[in-house]
Structure formats: C-alpha cells, structure tokens
Amino acid sequence: MSSSLSLGWRLRVLAATASYFMIGEAAPAKSSAVDCTGTFTPISASEYVKAINPGWNLGNTLDAVPDEGSWNNPPVEPVTFEDVKSTGFKSVRIPVTYADHYVGSSPDWTIDPDWLQRVSDVVDMALDAGLYVLTNMHHDSWEWADVSKDDANLTMIEEKIHRTWVQIGETLACKSSMVAFEPINEPPAEDADDGAEINKINELFLQALQESGGFNTQRVVTLVGGGMDSVKTSQWFQAPSGYENPWALQYHYYSPYDFIFGAWGKTILSDSDEAAIEADLERVRGNFTDVPLVIGEFDASPLNCEPAARRRWTDVVVRKAAALGTAVMLWDNGEDHLDRGTHAWKDVHEIRVLLRAAAGESNSLATATSDASAAEQSSAAYLFHKAGDAAADQTIAVDLNGNAVDLISVEGGQLLDSAEGDYAVEGGEITFAAAWLARFFNETAVPGSKANLTITFTAGATAGVELVVWDLPTLGAVSSTAVSGSDLRIPVTWAGLEQVAAVKMLRSDGVYLFDDWTQYLGPLQAAYGTWTSQWNWDGTAVILTSTTVDAVIAAGVPSVFTFDFYPRVPGNSLNYTLNV
Ligand SMILES: *[C@@H]1O[C@H](CO)[C@@H](O)[C@H](O)[C@H]1NC(C)=O
Ligand SMILES: *[C@@H]1O[C@H](CO)[C@@H](O)[C@H](O)[C@H]1NC(C)=O
Numbered sequence: 309m310s311s312s313l314s315l316g317w318r319l320r321v322l323a324a325t326a327s328y329f330m331i332g333e334a335a336p337a338k339s340s341a342v343d344c345t346g347t348f349t350p351i352s353a354s355e356y357v358k359a360i361n362p363g364w365n366l367g368n369t370l371d372a373v374p375d376e377g378s379w380n381n382p383p384v385e386p387v388t389f390e391d392v393k394s395t396g397f398k399s400v401r402i403p404v405t406y407a408d409h410y411v412g413s414s415p416d417w418t419i420d421p422d423w424l425q426r427v428s429d430v431v432d433m434a435l436d437a438g439l440y441v442l443t444n445m446h447h448d449s450w451e452w453a454d455v456s457k458d459d460a461n462l463t464m465i466e467e468k469i470h471r472t473w474v475q476i477g478e479t480l481a482c483k484s485s486m487v488a489f490e491p492i493n494e495p496p497a498e499d500a501d502d503g504a505e506i507n508k509i510n511e512l513f514l515q516a517l518q519e520s521g522g523f524n525t526q527r528v529v530t531l532v533g534g535g536m537d538s539v540k541t542s543q544w545f546q547a548p549s550g551y552e553n554p555w556a557l558q559y560h561y562y563s564p565y566d567f568i569f570g571a572w573g574k575t576i577l578s579d580s581d582e583a584a585i586e587a588d589l590e591r592v593r594g595n596f597t598d599v600p601l602v603i604g605e606f607d608a609s610p611l612n613c614e615p616a617a618r619r620r621w622t623d624v625v626v627r628k629a630a631a632l633g634t635a636v637m638l639w640d641n642g643e644d645h646l647d648r649g650t651h652a653w654k655d656v657h658e659i660r661v662l663l664r665a666a667a668g669e670s671n672s673l674a675t676a677t678s679d680a681s682a683a684e685q686s687s688a689a690y691l692f693h694k695a696g697d698a699a700a701d702q703t704i705a706v707d708l709n710g711n712a713v714d715l716i717s718v719e720g721g722q723l724l725d726s727a728e729g730d731y732a733v734e735g736g737e738i739t740f741a742a743a744w745l746a747r748f749f750n751e752t753a754v755p756g757s758k759a760n761l762t763i764t765f766t767a768g769a770t771a772g773v774e775l776v777v778w779d780l781p782t783l784g785a786v787s788s789t790a791v792s793g794s795d796l797r798i799p800v801t802w803a804g805l806e807q808v809a810a811v812k813m814l815r816s817d818g819v820y821l822f823d824d825w826t827q828y829l830g831p832l833q834a835a836y837g838t839w840t841s842q843w844n845w846d847g848t849a850v851i852l853t854s855t856t857v858d859a860v861i862a863a864g865v866p867s868v869f870t871f872d873f874y875p876r877v878p879g880n881s882l883n884y885t886l887n888v
C-alpha cells in the first residue's frame with residue numbers, strides 16, 4: 309500500500325543552498341526547498357503511534373560505524389523487511405549514522421549523495437514491505453554531537469545537526485506520511501544545561517525540516533530528551549513551539565539494568581522488578597499526559613537473559629506500554645532476534661509474547677524463580693535432567709492468566725497425547741510422565757539439548773520448553789598465575805547448555821574482587837561479577853576479561869572464580885583460582 313503512495317512522486321530540488329539560520333530568524337525562501345508532486349495524507353502523531361505498534365529496529369546496519377556492513381550485519385535486503393512485516397510488526401526504526409559520510413566540512417557539511425540515496429532506497433524497501441518507518445541520525449550522538457563534553461563546540465554541533473537535517477529532509481521530502489523522523493539517538497546529557505541544549509537540537513531539527521520543504525512540515529516527528537532516558541526526559545524536555553509538525557516523544561527502556569545487562573549474577577526477574585517496570589512507564593506517562601509516546605528501543609537479549617524471565621519482561625513492558633498508549637519498537641542488533649540469513653526468530657515464543665501483548669491479549673507465561681534471596685533457581689522454560697539419572701516425572705508451572713493449555717507438541721512434529729498419559733494438566737501445573745520423557749531423559753542420555761516443546765494455549769502466545777540433559781562442564785585447567793594486559797581464556801568442554809549463567813569473584817582474603825555492596829544481595833548475587841566487562845564465554849572457553857585479571861593483580865592475593873552454569877543448582881558450578 310505504501311508503494312502506490314510513493315510511486316509517481318517526483319523529487320525536485322530547486323536549489324541546494326539552504327544555509328544555517330538561528331532559531332527565530334526567518335526561514336529561507338521556499339525556493340530553496342524541495343517541491344513534491346503527488347499528495348500527502350496527513351496523520352496525527354497519535355494516529356502514527358497507534359499504527360506503528362509494535363515496531364522493530366534495523367539495528368547495527370545503517371547505523372554501523374563507519375559504514376553499512378562494517379559491523380555484524382551485511383547490507384540490508386528487502387526480504388528482511390518482508391520477514392518483519394509477515395511476522396506481524398507494523399513498523400521499522402531505521403537508525404542511520406552519518407558521521408563518516410560527510411564529503412564537505414563547515415559550514416555546508418555536505419553528505420555523500422550516494423549515502424543519502426542509499427538511505428532513501430532503504431526507506432523505500434521498508435515502505436514497499438508495508439511497514440511504517442522511523443529514521444534518525446544515530447551514533448552521531450557520540451561520534452561528534454555529544455553536547456555534554458566539557459570541550460563540546462556547540463556552534464559546530466548545532467550547525468552540523470541543522471545542515472544534516474536539511475539534507476536528510478531534502479532527500480526524504482516526498483516520502484509518504486508513513487515515514488517519520490527522529491532528530492538524534494540517545495543524545496548524552498548530564499545536567500539541565502545539556503537538557504536545554506537537547507531541546508534546542510529538537511528545534512534546529514524542526515527548523516531544518518521546514519527549510520527542506522516537501523511534505524516535511526506535515527510529517528510526524530518523535531522528539532527526544534536527554535539520553536532518551538525516561539527520567540532525564542521527564543526532568544528537562546520542553547516542548548518546542550512555533551512548528552507545525554505533529555510530534556510524539558520517544559524514549560528508550562533497558563531496565564532493570566542488572567537483569568538486562570547480566571550484572572552481579574542477576575538471572576531472575578523479581579516481582580518488585582516487574583512493579584518497578586510498570587512504575588517507570590507510568591511516571592513517563594504522568595509527566596506527559598497528552599503526548600503520544602514511543603519506546604523506540606527496548607530489548608532483553610536472548611544471548612544472556614534467562615528465557616522464562618526474559619519472556620515475562622517482554623510481556624510486562626509491552627503490555628504496560630500498550631495500556632498507557634505507548635508504542636514499542638524492539639531493538640535488534642542482528643544477533644538478538646531475527647536471524648536475517650535464515651529468516652528465523654531466535655526465540656519465536658518471545659516474539660509472540662510481544663505481538664500478543666501489544667494487541668492487549670492475555671499471555672500464559674512460564675514461571676521462574678522471582679525471589680531474589682533464593683539459593684537456587686528454577687525455570688519453566690526448561691526441563692533439566694542430570695546425566696546418569698533415571699527418568700522421573702517432571703512438573704513445570706505456568707501462569708495461565710485466564711487461558712488454558714490446548715496442545716503440547718515437539719518442535720518438528722509429534723503431538724503429545726494427554727489421554728495416553730504423556731502429560732497431565734492441573735491448573736497451571738503440567739506434569740510430564742517419566743514414561744514419555746524417557747525417550748530423551750534416561751540413564752544413558754548424553755548431555756545436550758534433546759528437544760523443544762511448544763505449548764499452545766487457548767489464547768495468547770505459545771510457551772517454549774527446552775529439554776536439556778546436563779552435566780558439569782570441564783575446564784582445561786583449575787588455576788593459573790595472572791598475566792596482565794589480556795583476557796584469560798580457560799578452555800571448556802561443555803555439557804548441557806553451552807552458556808555461563810554467572811561468575812562469583814571472591815579474593816582468598818574473603819574480600820569481594822568487585823562491588824563490595826553486593827553483600828546485601830542474595831546468595832546467587834553476592835560477590836558476583838558483570839557479564840562482558842568482567843567475564844564472558846564462547847564455544848570453546850570461559851573468559852575472565854583483562855579488567856578482571858588486572859583487578860586480581862592489583863589485589864595482590866589470589867582470587868577464586870566460581871562459574872555457575874544452568875540450571876543454577878548446587879553442584880553445577882566450577883571453581884578456578886587465579887594466583888598472583
Ligand atoms: C567551533 O565550530 C565553529 C563552526 O564549525 C568553528 O567556526 C569554530 O572555529 C569552532 N571553534 C573551535 C574552538 O574549534
Ligand atoms: C515525572 O518524572 C519524574 C522523574 O522520573 C518523577 O519523579 C515524577 O514522579 C513524574 N511525575 C509524574 C506525575 O508521574
């Protein structure tokens with residue numbers, strides 16, 4: 309439907325001489341602006357926000373530095389937008405970094421015309437797939453437009469943002485009303501002065517759109533506050549006045565920090581976390597009662613967040629946002645969600661949770677440990693079986709949320725038969741019979757993932773249950789002497805899920821290697837380190853980063869590292885000693 313709107317439009321740039329004007333000065337004569345043939349169907353910001361929910365981000369693609377293709381994703385192809393659309397998403401955010409595409413300097417800041425053409429072509433690809441589009445200027449926010457730096461040249465930043473948006477505006481001037489603009493991604497702001505500067509950037513952006521012509525003054529925009537952080541935005545954002553554009557406000561949501569970013573051993577989502585998420589979203593709504601709102605990014609990565617807790621997090625965020633009239637757009641860096649090569653979603657159940665929650669439908673959700681003081685963890689996203697054990701009945705619990713269990717199937721085919729006794733349902737408890745499980749779980753079963761079950765409910769999303777035989781992995785060594793300056797890779801032979809859940813970091817003198825305050829957390833978090841900055845893993849090794857190795861050297865005493873694996877139960881951990 310979008311292609312028929314955009315087809316036949318001719319873009320005519322009468323003159324490309326728009327120069328920089330201070331806010332309040334007269335905009336340049338319309339003769340420097342783009343004229344479009346064809347018509348534009350105006351939509352309000354609230355109509356736009358309703359229509360885009362839910363959306364998906366084309367992350368790490370045109371926003372990659374220095375160029376599309378520089379990071380983990382190849383140049384985008386139309387099929388990716390078709391995949392996103394056919395899954396049920398309504399919109400795509402297309403982040404674009406302009407930093408390395410300037411071919412001119414002050415005062416014109418001319419952007420490479422080939423790059424502008426590429427951006428225009430990608431926007432068309434998304435429109436052709438039937439998606440609403442939101443595009444921006446992305447990592448420029450830290451590449452050259454960071455107003456919070458002590459030595460920031462605000463004159464240059466304002467001039468360059470203005471000139472960039474005149475050129476983007478001219479390039480996309482005649483696109484349909486399904487295309488919206490966002491001035492800049494997550495602009496850093498430390499204090500009220502920075503916040504005020506971000507307000508000025510919103511105005512420069514609107515002024516540039518006015519000068520660029522076409523349909524741009526009728527186009528929806530999503531304005532931004534400091535860091536696109538909900539609190540800073542609530543504190544410092546001031547609505548611009550004197551511009552025609554219908555506008556919404558955009559913010560991003562990655563909270564609770566420790567759950568999302570794998571910090572301090574946090575592999576659960578507690579009830580108070582869920583309440584805090586709801587309160588966060590309510591506070592933004594409370595500050596902007598009449599403003600259409602967009603959460604332009606939110607994401608709990610399947611790479612590190614436990615699946616039952618992660619699906620629950622997605623449900624809470626999306627459901628609460630929908631109830632507050634806030635659209636959501638899932639961040640996807642190309643590793644987290646859609647496998648663009650195979651066209652498959654990494655966790656199809658989570659995507660269904662998102663889509664159904666956005667539609668206001670009730671989802672049944674697997675339970676997981678939510679008590680932060682627990683000494684071990686459970687998750688109904690898995691059935692775990694210890695290698696060597698005989699098969700036994702296993703029960704998982706689901707919060708049905710008004711639905712009932714309909715069908716259970718093994719991924720790839722077979723339907724389980726409750727009449728034959730494969731499983732029994734009682735309320736939200738599903739018990740799988742030892743006789744049925746024995747085909748995967750028995751005394752001779754070797755460690756690894758054995759099957760994935762899909763539970764279909766009478767309404768809402770499906771739930772996934774992975775059947776895993778686990779044993780303790782083995783490390784290639786139990787100790788070594790710390791060597792400064794590089795990551796320590798400890799070879800591992802995996803047995804079960806090939807993933808580290810969390811790592812405890814305790815000095816031999818009993819002091820915590822990092823973050824002493826974690827003593828106030830539960831036993832699965834006290835003295836635990838933070839994923840990627842302090843520890844990591846891959847297919848062949850568990851990793852202590854150079855930061856961690858150097859901290860051991862600085863401490864001057866050995867440290868013991870306890871690697872916890874999934875399931876986080878007694879006996880599924882390994883110690884490694886780093887000596888000095
Ligand atoms: C700041 O930027 C302006 C505009 O680009 C430039 O003329 C000026 O020389 C810059 N000032 C400094 C101190 O670099
Ligand atoms: C506005 O946001 C601030 C910062 O998050 C918060 O303290 C305040 O309670 C919010 N106001 C309302 C009415 O929600």
Ligand SMILES: *[C@@H]1O[C@H](CO)[C@@H](O)[C@H](O)[C@H]1NC(C)=O
Nearest residue numbers: 746747748749750753754758
């Ligand atoms: C035991 O489980 C494994 C898979 O984990 C399976 O290949 C094997 O056939 C099972 N053995 C029996 C006797 O069912």
Ligand SMILES: *[C@@H]1O[C@H](CO)[C@@H](O)[C@H](O)[C@H]1NC(C)=O
Nearest residue numbers: 654655719757758759760774
């Ligand atoms: C089950 O799903 C997980 C995650 O998608 C995957 O890694 C695993 O290989 C699957 N197991 C089987 C037996 O297909």
Ligand SMILES: *[C@@H]1O[C@H](CO)[C@@H](O)[C@H](O)[C@H]1NC(C)=O
Nearest residue numbers: 812814868869870881882883
């Ligand atoms: C691993 O180290 C911890 C101290 O951090 C200790 O309490 C625990 O007993 C050790 N486990 C084994 C199996 O040695």
